[in-house]
Amino acid sequence: MTRWLWLGVVLSVGSGRTGLLRTVLMASGAAIGVFMVLAGLAGATVAASQRERALARTPAQVENSAAELRMLEVEDGIGPRVLRRTAVAGATAGSPRPPGLDAYPDPGELVVSPALADLIRVDPRAADRFPQRIVGLIGPSGLVAPDELRAYVGVPAGDPMLGGDETFFRDNAVVGFGRPLASAHGSAYDTSPDVFTPGRWAAAAFALFVLVPFGTFLATCARLSATTRDRRIAALRLLGVSARQATLVNVVETGVVATAGGVLGTAVFTVLAPLSQGWRIGRLHWYAADIALPLGWIAPVLAGTVLFAVLVGVIATRPARSGPLAVRRGGPARRPAGWRLLPLVCGLGTVVFAATDAAPLNPSGRGVVFISGLLVTGLSLPLVLPLLAYWAAVAVGRIPNVPVWLELATARIRHTPGVAPRLVASLAVTLFVIGMGSLGAALFTNDRGLSNDRHSPLYQVIGRDPALVAALRGIPGTAISQYGTVQVSVDGRGDAALVADCADITALHTFDAGQSCVDGETYWLTSPAGSAAPGPRPGTDVTAENGVHIPAPRHTLNLMSRYEIGHDNPLLITRQSPIAADLPIRPQLAWLIAADRDSVDRAARVVAARAPAAFLSGDLGVHSGLDSDLLLTLLVTGLSISLVLGMGSFAAAAVDRAVERRRDNATLAVVGVRPAVITSGETGFGVLPLVAGVGTACAATIVVGASLATVLDIPTGAVFDRIAPILLLGVGATAVGLLLIAVPAWLTQRITAEHLRRP
Structure with a gap:
């Protein structure tokens, strides 16, 4: 048993430069994947920490209470940034205080967050809202994030908005802090606009944009140099090694490399996490302490990464253990079955059916059918690529007088139709997800082209000061x-x-x-x-x-x-x-x-300065809550991760493929085939499935987009305007993929007869 373990460790280090390159690629893939997963989990810890601080500062208010402390929280905005001010009246030395606040401001005084204090010094929009004297700063325990704009403003105890003689709101008496989140007055949202709340949205985005691409990436890395490793295992079996012993060697080899990469990714995350406080993703900011992950979270990620890589390696090498002779001889693979096309046709057919008027569905049922077809379409892309690549190779092979390199490429695809599509499957799925994600963001946000909603120029002035209305009458616009x-x-x-x-x-x-x-x-x-x-x-x-x-x-x-x-x-x-x-x-x-947003801002300045407990009720144009800005941030971040992992998977597989093909290409080099022909053949071997995959993903995106326009009863052009950048991205991905295939193939052309003897 010990010698087989030792053999697995030796093989994990890699034999020669080729083996070392494979080890480095696999370890790097594991490191990148683990880093991405930990970063995704850190987002959940940040959200949880922010929510706890928001809960801790939320006042417990009761109606018609004898408590002297009164508060009214108002949502305002400076440009697209949300600004929350809390009018405070009746505070005494014994009044409960929220976290981060050392003392309440008196009338005419102001306690602000550090970010707001900085903004007041440089931005007239903030300075005009707060003519009061700043007497203190809110501490980190009272802020959701370092960049939060927040203020506590002192107002007279008789303010009618806070419980004066002519009370407007009667539920502002504060008896403590630490209650469920509530929207501020004037907010257009039902939940706190400050907090990226952890929940199903975050879990779904994490699973879709991180775990799925990471699984594809890690599976690709675990199968690097698949042909060489299968031949090695087959050789061990032919030498008399049992299937169990060969499995043990493979498990140790894969596990050691995956463990090394996972540890490296964890180390990089651990170093960067404390340095990230000044960073930002869209409008999301965080304290460095929020991003720290407990060991109980890191250990399962490492263990899961290693186990998944080992499982992929064990399952994939089963043919080499059960039929070693066929693997050593390099027999041709079976032709892809025609049923592979059926799921894609069914998925697109379901989408088109949901968009037709003939579908006997109510709006809810139509949406369920449409989304079901969308999911089936995305999942069927990797399944159909081997068949499409085979058909493309057969079609090109029938063209008379094709170049030698193209004939060589098509012959290799027909011999192993499942190898090349495996390189581009993740890229095709990523492009489709990006296209659908972009449309989804437009639907869930204030994309005016895909929505009938329009900005209303009407605002209700909530306040009891007649002089305030008089002051508003003189504002231009x-x-x-x-x-x-x-x-x-x-x-x-x-x-x-x-x-x-x-x-x-x-x-x-x-x-x-x-x-x-x-x-x-x-x-x-x-x-x-x-x-x-x-x-x-x-x-x-x-x-x-x-x-x-x-x-x-x-x-x-x-x-x-x-x-x-x-x-x-x-x-x-x-x-x-x-x-x-x-x-x-x-x-x-x-x-x-x-008349416009600038006019609204001028009015909001007057309201905040003259009556801090008053507010404008309407669309202030701020980005808060799970709105278009945050959804777009999450989408772009998730899709960027998906694209990085997808392109990383493709690049690692392309480089590994070029290195692994040196043994077969050595046969051609020995008989006098020029390096340019060999390079072109390798490039064609990868480009044909790449074009088929990217083209299929773009075509599916177009069909779904056209159907979506019908479902929403909006102009098709409005949808295609959102799809066009994705189609251009597909063209760019094809060009990048061409380089990632051609360059390694050309750089690995130092082929000699020595490569004929290498496994």
């Missing part, structure tokens, strides 16, 4: 529409009437042809959705809540909203009407209409 309500009784039924100027109403609504609003009048209101007042009813009794009789309107306005807001109020009382002065008008709502 904006308009203010303001109205109040009064409780009325219409024929004994309670309702609320609008009180506004005609200009306020026309800014938000349009009327039917021939209708107009005149200040000083009252109107019945209807809407396309219908209302309680279908038209003029002169005899209707309308009474305000204070008992004032309101004359029944003589005219009707049919309101059609400009911005997808509506009212079901029965009537409109213009402020200039004689009866308006006698009515108890309730607090007025104010709407801001902004």
Whole structure:
């Protein structure tokens, strides 16, 4: 037993330069893969750490509590970056404090995160929002990430937004910290916009973009120099070594190399992790302590890597152990069966079927069928490549007067149709995943070309300071529409009437042809959705809540909203009407209409500076939560990892193939075949399957994209605009693949008769 273990160790080191190259390639593949997996796992630890800190600082708030401490968290933004400010009132020496905050600010004072303090010094957009005096910085324990923009702003205890005499919000009394995450006021998201929450999204992305490509990469590396290793095992069997002993030699050889590569990848990660605090991936930042992985996570990754490599090697060398004579003689492989094409046809057929109007499916069922066909299509690409490569070789071989090198390449493909496609399978799948991932990102984000959603220029001003609305009226590029309500009784039924100027109403609504609003009048209101007042009813009794009789309107306005807001109020009382002065008008709502993002930012500066507890409710254009920016970041990161692993797998296999073919090419060199012909033959042997694989992946992407356009009922061109870069990437991958095949084949042309005697 010991000698077979020792033999496996010796073989793992490699014999000669060729064996050493194979060992280096396999170890490097394991190192890169382990590093990528550990980096993916580190993303989960970062997310978990960020979530814990966000939970720890979330206030526990109760309604109508006697607690003096009041807080209101507001979401704002500086450009695309989210900014969260927390208005604080009523803090005492005994009030509970969130992590990272040494003391609460008094009115007119400010405690900010270091990143926000730096931004206030250099960016007027931040400085205008916070005219208060900075009295402290938030510590790391109170921040999700080093670059977070966060502020605690002191406001007077009587602020109506925080529980003053005219309370707007009644649930802001704080009794402690450490509660489930909640969205800030003004946020467009239901969860905390600060945290990349670990969950099914992260797990799915990790499995798809890291584990699957790593498995393909490691499987390729475990089968480097497959022909040479199979012949070596077959030779051992023919010399009388048992199948069990040959398996042991192979296990030790593969395990030693994979272990060395895994340890190297772990060491590189361990060195780089503490240095990564200043790095960033998109808008994702982290503290160095967050990225540290426990030994209990690293050990399974190393063990799994080694076991997977060993398992691939054992399964792949089974023919050499069971039929050593056939392996040593290099017999031809069986022709690929035609059934390999069936899964691809079924997958694309399912996608096309889901997109047709004839499919008896509801929208949910159509989506399930479409996604099922998409998955089957992706999984069938590696399966169909040997058949496509064989067909391509047969078709090219039938062309009369083909060059010798091309005839040589096609003959080799027909002899071993499964070898060359194995080099390009991961690359083809990667291109298909990139294409589908890009479309998926567009669907889940605010891609205006693939969505009917449009940015609304309407914002509601949430605040109780009349001077604030007056200040907003003077901002260039904006308009203010303001109205109040009064409780009325219409024929004994309670309702609320609008009180506004005609200009306020026309800014938000349009009327039917021939209708107009005149200040000083009252109107019945209807809407396309219908209302309680279908038209003029002169005899209707309308009474305000204070008992004032309101004359029944003589005219009707049919309101059609400009911005997808509506009212079901029965009537409109213009402020200039004689009866308006006698009515108890309730607090007025104010709407801001902004011409562009710059106008919104100018308005947000005024709101934050004059009333820190007030805010604009609407789309501020910030990138937060699981939005387009974060999804795109995750997608690009994942696909970059996939592409690196896919190209790495292809490069390692191409280099190894060129080295391994030297024995067979030596036969041609000895009989006088020129090196250029041999190099061209090797290049053609790899390029034909490469073109077939990349072409099939691009064709599948086009079919799926066209079907997706039909499913979404959007122009096909909008989808193809997103696919075009992927098709160009396919062309680039083909060119790179050509170089990765041709260059090693040319550099390994120092062939002598000595190579004929090498296994």
